[in-house]
Amino acid sequence: MQIGPPVVDFIVLCGFLGSGKTTLLVDLLKQESLKDTAVIVNEAGEIGLDGALIADAGDASSTMLLSNGCVCCSLRSSLVITVAELLDAPRPLGAPPLRRVILETSGISRPGPILASLADPALSTRNLRVCVVSTYDASQDNLHEDNFEEAAAQLTAAQRIVVTKSDLLNDEALKDAEHRAQALNPLARIVSGRDRQILVSEALISQDASSGGSDRSDLLDMTVRALSLYKPEAAHARIHVMRASIVEAIDWEDFSSWLDDLAGVCGESLLRVKALVHVEDCEDPILVQSVGTTYGMPRRMPQHRQSPNIIVVITRDLNAEDLASQLPHPYVNLQSLIAPSERKFGVPASSRLFTQRSTHAKS
Ligand SMILES: Nc1nc2c(ncn2[C@@H]2O[C@H](COP(=O)(O)OP(=O)(O)OP(=O)(O)O)[C@@H](O)[C@H]2O)c(=O)[nH]1
Known part of the structure; x- marks a missing residue:
């Protein structure tokens, strides 16, 4: 018997500027009917282009924009209010209950303060099951010194690292990129592959992505496996x-x-x-x-x-x-x-x- 509000999966989608977050989300919304999903887009600038692309892409039950600031710093209280409003809002006629919220963060956001906001008393009783997913651009150095601190924070916070832009690489270069991503965060599960449809749904909607691994009974196996895949030479x-x-x-x-x-x-x-x-x-x-x-x-x-x-x-x-x-x-x-x-x-x-x-x- 379920006690309290139903579980809502809350996916924090992060990854550095241009690493493929919006494209991943747009592809997901095009391929799946996600009437049980709400999307929140945070853009550091005023323009709101990503939000418009996402709103056009599919039938998520609502898309909300947090613009002109970064959700990990200036917009932290806006995030709490937005999420609380989403959870309290009546569902559109005929829509199923809200099961999932995907927050696309701005490329410069750090997940730590976002997770702290989600633990705000206004949300702590809402039964959010939070998972951090980060994109990793296989075609370039994700930890360039200009973006090192934010990108390191994003990739090491992730329960899942999604390797993007694999179409630009041959098999060997793709494997190297996967090993580099795993060596950055041996606790993360690496999601990679050339079948875009599978990649997109494994990244954002599979059961595993939602649970984040933290309360799974095979937590130990997952961690042992992840650590055993660690390649020191890729560190x-x-x-x-x-x-x-x-x-x-x-x-x-x-x-x-x-x-x-x-x-x-x-x-x-x-x-x-x-x-x-x-x-x-x-x-x-x-x-x-x-x-x-x-x-x-x-x-x-x-x-x-x-x-x-x-x-x-x-x-x-x-x-x-x-x-x-x-x-x-x-x-x-x-x-x-x-x-x-x-x-x-x-x-x-x-x-x-x-x-x-x-x-x-x-x-
Ligand atoms: N070839 C290729 N290009 C991609 C892929 N994913 C994204 N891109 C391109 O990379 C650029 C940036 O992609 P976005 O999805 O906007 O990246 P983002 O992480 O949302 O970027 P910001 O919103 O600036 O943080 C765009 O030109 C995309 O078309 C991919 O899998 N393959």
């Missing part, structure tokens, strides 16, 4: 993927203060944290995630009682050694996913990517 020089191990048993207060210290030490350089940890004072492991320095609500995960600890941290311009020296901690040990000796020699064995559940008592 970006400024993006550091690390794993942390719990050296001795730890309680929740110790672990959460480590998370706070991590955010404090890294500041803007912290891009993503995903952790499933066993703590002494809870029988269930706890899942906690951040996008940027914004942590979501920790959640008990009873279905993962047998899982090992999984703690993955992604930063920019700060490596594990830098962090270890600034964040000394007796119980948590951070290591780079790529040992210096492994950089040239391929994929680390997935069995080494996780710490076993500690059985030590803390002294």
Whole structure:
């Protein structure tokens, strides 16, 4: 029996300027009848061209424009109001209940503040199931120094990275682009392929895209798989993927203060944290995630009682050694996913990517 309002999938579609967000959304609206979907378009300028293209493309039940500002900074309260209005609005005659909202962000938006806005008390009871999807332009350097910070924030926040413009590349170059995208964010699922119809619906409407992987019972498998696909040789020089191990048993207060210290030490350089940890004072492991320095609500995960600890941290311009020296901690040990000796020699064995559940008592 469902308690409370029905689940509405909220897809934050991000990706740097020109990486193919609008084209993806327009293609989706052309190929599917999406009367259960609303679209919100945020454009940093006044012109509203993307909004017009999208409104023309299909039959989403409503298209709303947040223009002349960026949804992650100046328009944060407008986003909350717009989403609340969409959820409260009576449905058009004959339209099914609203199941999905897709927010196309401006190319310069960062997902962290948007996710924080969606956690606003005005929306927190609305049962939004949020998923970040980011486009990755296979034909060029997505992390050019002019756009590095925003693009890094977008790609590392994503549960799904959609490889766009594959038609411009041969098979080998496309594979390289997929590996580069995976190495930026081993926690993301890479959506790629030459069949546009499949790509578009896998990117934006498949069940997987909606759940974001965070509450799926195969979360562990997904994470192990993603990390095992990590190609060290494709790693970006400024993006550091690390794993942390719990050296001795730890309680929740110790672990959460480590998370706070991590955010404090890294500041803007912290891009993503995903952790499933066993703590002494809870029988269930706890899942906690951040996008940027914004942590979501920790959640008990009873279905993962047998899982090992999984703690993955992604930063920019700060490596594990830098962090270890600034964040000394007796119980948590951070290591780079790529040992210096492994950089040239391929994929680390997935069995080494996780710490076993500690059985030590803390002294
Ligand atoms: N060849 C090719 N071109 C594409 C593809 N996707 C997008 N483009 C082109 O890339 C340019 C930018 O695409 P958009 O969809 O507007 O990109 P965007 O991310 O919405 O851009 P902003 O709104 O500026 O952030 C347009 O000229 C598109 O036609 C693709 O899959 N293949």
